[in-house]
Amino acid sequence: MKENLLHFIWKLKLFPTSKIKTTSGELLEIKSSGLLNYNSGPDFLNAQIRIQDQLWAGNVEIHLKSSDWYIHRHEKDESYDSVILHVVWEHDVTIFRKSNKTIPTLELKNYISKELLENYQKLFSTPKKWINCEQEINRIDSFILEHWYERLYFERLEQKSVQVQDIFIKTNNNWEATLFSLLAKSFGLNVNGEAFLNLALSVDFTTVRKVSNNLNQFEALLFGQAGLLFDNIESNYFLNLKEEFKYLQTKFKLEPISKNQIQFFRLRPNNFPTIRISQLSQLYHTHQNLFSKVIENEKLEEFYELFSVSASTFWETHYTFSKESKKSIKKITKPFIDLVLINTVIPIKFWYLKSLGKNDFSPLLQLIQQMKPEKNSIISNFNMLKVKSDNAFKTQALLQLKNEYCSKQRCLECSIGKELLKN
Structure with a gap:
């Protein structure tokens, strides 16, 4: 399990969100998962959750284990005082605020489907691949691909x-x-x-x-x-x-x-x-x-x-x-x-x-x-994977995809990777 996968799961709510409970047995409703924070501080900002009948607005921190909170010394950092939910893969210790009240914790390992984890393993674990999704990329819906190409x-x-x-x-x-x-x-x-x-x-x-x-x-x-x-x-x-x-x-x-x-x-x-x-x-x-x-x-x-x-x-x-x-x-x-x-x-x-x-x-x-597709080794390799380019717009998008996402293993930030994991 990787922490970036937990970020991905939380952001897209890739788990059953009805009738989930905190580790203390309280009903939890996720109104908004918040915005991913690329700077220092909690992982997700401006989230909204309901615990029992109380609505909370604040930030969410994500770890593999609850004890990582102390390993990372968050208890000494004021920017974590606004955390309203601690999302973890495995809950191994209770986390307290400065007021001695516990921070609500959601343990995800019992809510994540086996299929999603298998898809993640399949995407990242097969060795000697030019890109991680080379066996699956040509079955991604064309509508999803076209929108992703434009963003790229x-x-x-x-x-x-x-x-x-x-x-x-x-x-x-x-x-x-x-x-x-x-x-x-x-x-x-x-x-x-x-x-x-x-x-x-x-x-x-x-x-x-x-x-x-x-x-x-x-x-x-x-x-x-x-x-x-x-x-x-x-x-x-x-x-x-x-x-x-x-x-x-x-x-x-x-x-x-x-x-x-x-x-x-x-x-x-x-x-x-x-x-x-x-x-x-x-x-x-x-x-x-x-x-x-x-x-x-x-x-x-x-x-x-x-x-x-x-x-x-x-x-x-x-x-x-x-x-x-x-x-x-x-x-x-x-x-x-x-x-x-x-x-x-x-x-x-x-x-x-x-x-x-x-x-x-x-x-x-x-x-x-209007321009003809470029010719280079990257575009040739995509052609071999049956990802065809009919103009320079497509080849520029594919160059960005390979250089900035595939080569850097950023599959969880890629629309293709997201689609393969979700499905």
């Missing part, structure tokens, strides 16, 4: 918006600068994301506005700040950028990030930082006031058109400054735009709406539901 997705959005808030503060509450910084991070992908973010934050956004009108200057600014213009390379394009950056560095008192932050290793050529920096430069050169366009757009095709830019001409025959390659247009692809929308655009739109006090996020749901 918005929980994930809330987590992503934490960085949006952080960058918003760092950029002095400038939405355009926030978008630029987080777009840079997205363009850097997992390998160079943090380095690209540092690159964006190393330049005041007023400088970005001034320079972005001139594509050559803007590329020089970003390549220079990335520390990629300090080599000796005999290329007119490279030398031109290098000279231009020297001028910008003096004019705007720029301090480049360390070259060692930018990585080429383990990247496909189309994701080389050189290509992504040029594409980012082209995007901001093409679109002034990009933030307002991002906020206005709601349809997927509108975003595909907005982000449909290519790296500059030099990069049609290069992936690095020094080596020539077969000619190809380095255009931003739709799958890459999807990643940018998932990781940057939608979280920014979400936090922007929240900052305005707006709570209608249906356009964001409609947007991500």
Whole structure:
């Protein structure tokens, strides 16, 4: 028996609540089980119970054994003076208040069904499973799953918006600068994301506005700040950028990030930082006031058109400054735009709406539901369990489910786990 299971049972009243009695034989009626307390103090707050004919309002504490009250030294903590009921699995000792009156106790072990305990054992005890419910998840009612997916997705959005808030503060509450910084991070992908973010934050956004009108200057600014213009390379394009950056560095008192932050290793050529920096430069050169366009757009095709830019001409025959390659247009692809929308655009739109006090996020749901499902090992494993994903909304929800619930054994906080235990 685990204490978190007792929390779960008490919260959802997964025991016969009629004709239950305290350990002293008094009739007990649960009017409200209270709210789970995630901070210090009693486990459930603002509960309401009736003992015999007396209605009580206060808090509930839950333990495996009654004696845990003394083991945890609750008798010395004033925050437990308001406990109106002690809920335990096994009652082994009477608990007294400071007034020497006993605290009513409910012993649960005689009220819990054998089936619920078996379901709990089945869920948590089978070894070597990818997720605990892998044998049962595909029989959960679709209505329950859809509601849970929506909650998971918005929980994930809330987590992503934490960085949006952080960058918003760092950029002095400038939405355009926030978008630029987080777009840079997205363009850097997992390998160079943090380095690209540092690159964006190393330049005041007023400088970005001034320079972005001139594509050559803007590329020089970003390549220079990335520390990629300090080599000796005999290329007119490279030398031109290098000279231009020297001028910008003096004019705007720029301090480049360390070259060692930018990585080429383990990247496909189309994701080389050189290509992504040029594409980012082209995007901001093409679109002034990009933030307002991002906020206005709601349809997927509108975003595909907005982000449909290519790296500059030099990069049609290069992936690095020094080596020539077969000619190809380095255009931003739709799958890459999807990643940018998932990781940057939608979280920014979400936090922007929240900052305005707006709570209608249906356009964001409609947007991500238009996008193709992501492909990764987690989604592949869910597919093998016959949990299919037909869009990016579902894959984002499943990533949240696996990373934040399944991997952390939080089955009692998961709608799927709850349903399996109840049934």
